[in-house]
Amino acid sequence: MDSSAQEAAKMASHFIPTCWLCDKAISLESCSVDEYGKGVHEECYAAKLARRNTNPGIREKEERAWELCALANNEQDRQKLLAHMQEIRQLLEETKRPKYSGSPPADS
Numbered sequence: 228m229d230s231s232a233q234e235a236a237k238m239a240s241h242f243i244p245t246c247w248l249c250d251k252a253i254s255l256e257s258c259s260v261d262e263y264g265k266g267v268h269e270e271c272y273a274a275k276l277a278r279r280n281t282n283p284g285i286r287e288k289e290e291r292a293w294e295l296c297a298l299a300n301n302e303q304d305r306q307k308l309l310a311h312m313q314e315i316r317q318l319l320e321e322t323k324r325p326k327y328s329g330s331p332p333a334d335s
């Protein structure tokens with residue numbers, strides 16, 4: 228069995244740059260790096276910063292999510308790993324989704 232080829236394929240897929248904000252591949256021209264060292268599109272990053280300005284809780288959630296990512300990387304227990312992944316997903320969803328901060332659009 229040739230496991231080195233499998234290993235190489237795994238490595239390669241790990242390094243295909245995708246934007247963690249929109250999950251799409253990043254071309255070299257539009258590649259940017261956010262403050263966590265994660266690859267993002269320039270425009271996605273700009274949109275993220277704009278959202279953060281209107282919702283200060285986002286930064287906290289992001290930091291918690293990356294903390295959990297580090298934990299998940301070292302987690303041997305499958306149940307705990309799944310729990311981490313779920314929380315990470317939820318946190319990132321919350322940072323991506325625009326939220327009303329209590330004041331609905333005043334137009335009536």
Ligand SMILES: [Zn+2]
Pocket residue numbers: 246247248249250251267268271
């Ligand atoms: Zn993107």
